[in-house]
Amino acid sequence: MKVPLKLLSFLNEEDNFFIATHINPEGDALGSSLALSMALESIGKQTTLYDKDHVPEFYHYLPGYQKFTHAASLHTTFNLPLILLDCNTLDRAGLEGLNFRYSAVIDHHKTESDFGDIRWVEPEAAATGVMIFYLIKELGIKITREIAINLYSAIAIDTGTFRYSSTTAEVLRVAAELIETGANPAYISQSLYETWSEERFTLLIMALNTLEIRDRVAITFVTREMFKKTGTGPEDTENFSSLPRMMKDIKISAFFREIDDNHWKVSLRSRGDINVARIATLFEGGGHKNAAGYKIKGSLEYVKESLLKTISE
Amino acid sequence: MKVPLKLLSFLNEEDNFFIATHINPEGDALGSSLALSMALESIGKQTTLYDKDHVPEFYHYLPGYQKFTHAASLHTTFNLPLILLDCNTLDRAGLEGLNFRYSAVIDHHKTESDFGDIRWVEPEAAATGVMIFYLIKELGIKITREIAINLYSAIAIDTGTFRYSSTTAEVLRVAAELIETGANPAYISQSLYETWSEERFTLLIMALNTLEIRDRVAITFVTREMFKKTGTGPEDTENFSSLPRMMKDIKISAFFREIDDNHWKVSLRSRGDINVARIATLFEGGGHKNAAGYKIKGSLEYVKESLLKTISE
Numbered sequence: 001m002k003v004p005l006k007l008l009s010f011l012n013e014e015d016n017f018f019i020a021t022h023i024n025p026e027g028d029a030l031g032s033s034l035a036l037s038m039a040l041e042s043i044g045k046q047t048t049l050y051d052k053d054h055v056p057e058f059y060h061y062l063p064g065y066q067k068f069t070h071a072a073s074l075h076t077t078f079n080l081p082l083i084l085l086d087c088n089t090l091d092r093a094g095l096e097g098l099n100f101r102y103s104a105v106i107d108h109h110k111t112e113s114d115f116g117d118i119r120w121v122e123p124e125a126a127a128t129g130v131m132i133f134y135l136i137k138e139l140g141i142k143i144t145r146e147i148a149i150n151l152y153s154a155i156a157i158d159t160g161t162f163r164y165s166s167t168t169a170e171v172l173r174v175a176a177e178l179i180e181t182g183a184n185p186a187y188i189s190q191s192l193y194e195t196w197s198e199e200r201f202t203l204l205i206m207a208l209n210t211l212e213i214r215d216r217v218a219i220t221f222v223t224r225e226m227f228k229k230t231g232t233g234p235e236d237t238e239n240f241s242s243l244p245r246m247m248k249d250i251k252i253s254a255f256f257r258e259i260d261d262n263h264w265k266v267s268l269r270s271r272g273d274i275n276v277a278r279i280a281t282l283f284e285g286g287g288h289k290n291a292a293g294y295k296i297k298g299s300l301e302y303v304k305e306s307l308l309k310t311i312s313e
Numbered sequence: 314m315k316v317p318l319k320l321l322s323f324l325n326e327e328d329n330f331f332i333a334t335h336i337n338p339e340g341d342a343l344g345s346s347l348a349l350s351m352a353l354e355s356i357g358k359q360t361t362l363y364d365k366d367h368v369p370e371f372y373h374y375l376p377g378y379q380k381f382t383h384a385a386s387l388h389t390t391f392n393l394p395l396i397l398l399d400c401n402t403l404d405r406a407g408l409e410g411l412n413f414r415y416s417a418v419i420d421h422h423k424t425e426s427d428f429g430d431i432r433w434v435e436p437e438a439a440a441t442g443v444m445i446f447y448l449i450k451e452l453g454i455k456i457t458r459e460i461a462i463n464l465y466s467a468i469a470i471d472t473g474t475f476r477y478s479s480t481t482a483e484v485l486r487v488a489a490e491l492i493e494t495g496a497n498p499a500y501i502s503q504s505l506y507e508t509w510s511e512e513r514f515t516l517l518i519m520a521l522n523t524l525e526i527r528d529r530v531a532i533t534f535v536t537r538e539m540f541k542k543t544g545t546g547p548e549d550t551e552n553f554s555s556l557p558r559m560m561k562d563i564k565i566s567a568f569f570r571e572i573d574d575n576h577w578k579v580s581l582r583s584r585g586d587i588n589v590a591r592i593a594t595l596f597e598g599g600g601h602k603n604a605a606g607y608k609i610k611g612s613l614e615y616v617k618e619s620l621l622k623t624i625s626e
Contacts, residue, residue, distance in 0.1 A: 162475050163499065163506070165499035167498040179481065179485065185476065186480060190476075195561040208521065213511060246506060
């Protein structure tokens, strides 16, 4: 991976940066941004870290997460150069209309946009965190323990702790170096995966008890009644849809979450070549090939049947 | 990690080995044994691979798994040297009374036994697979794609794909080298975690429905009746004990599996500094700090209470 010289000069020459990442930030967005901010500050630069949304509570173990600001006066002309991390349009960062002097994009998402005076986009990179690792090294900045924890977390979340196809020998060697500079793999994995509340776990068991398998589609659901009984909320159902995918004969896992009376949010997960984004689009939703979703009105029976019918067609 | 010279000479000088691993084999036992067998055969040696129990179906993706034989004529004197892998007593391999000429133990489990003419025991190693990796390299044998898949699987399962505290920079570098010699991380992870049968998933839900939390200990169990109802077996419960550890307030997850009337196999899982090996030892079992187990006779109520009492002391 080759860091563009233009990007290195830009970071060396400027003294004050506005670093922004995408809405609904996850580990790669947060960890990469924090690591870059810390690295630049360690050589005397100033940075403002921005995310439109708040940092989810289970990411509060990331060193420096409090550095994020969530308010931007978009229409005030300010004279800072902008760095967009883990995204590549102002829209994705919730910054439409922002005034800025100059811009750099650092991202591993494929894009059709050409936003950015400097663009460093590496769709082959497992995580933006891997790119920031090389960038920091090219700048000759020491990777501290805090930077290492942020970068390791970024890489861990985007590779499913080294389970997804983006995992390469290079990724493992970068992770090894981050362990040597202070990242603790067990602590980070525990922070990412083992901080469920008892209530959330109870809700998961309730959801699993609704499992129904038809034509290789696994269907589970959660009702508002279940949220009430367990004292949980919609954010507690994150990843519930992935679990039934453990079964080898399942082609699609569909998870229904009750939003309101006869109103459902449907999450679809698949494996390999089965494209659930196409199915979601037919219901006016969207997403990626193996993870997509939509909203639909109707009784649980009706919404289940309409999905099964669409899949079978 | 230093491979004993005596072990290297032994492997170089002998021509025919009986390689055995522990009963109820998991990924590290199977992968390490297969890798060592393949490596020795690639330089013209003969090996017999033995496991008392059958290879669980979801490990059938391991190259060469069919090499395992499950019958040993224990009391026939045979003239083969024995290699015990991932265990360190004849008992643990289900080979009490075996006649053999000479023996070597290669294991990463701490032990008080002194069995073995040659003993290479490294309690700090993340997996026996890591030891076999170094051993094969010291022997100057090429790591083939098939060996790489077996060793990567061994290491992946024993580190929870690089999530447990045994994960070090060194482990990741070994894994990186195995990727370069042919192991595919995504394929192996899917084979390990996403090939459950519907019956096994049903058994998991049944087990989760038994969840009881007392004094921050999560207790779940599976009875022979549940195996019968779902058409599953003991091997299908692998990792059941880990799941309740997702809850942040749980200090120990204890999973009870009914072996026979009033006879239980107990698997303990913990996090961080909580040492379940010490608890297992009090019940004449063993294991590692965060993963240990024992067998106990008595009613379910009795075995639960005796564990809770021991933990609270």
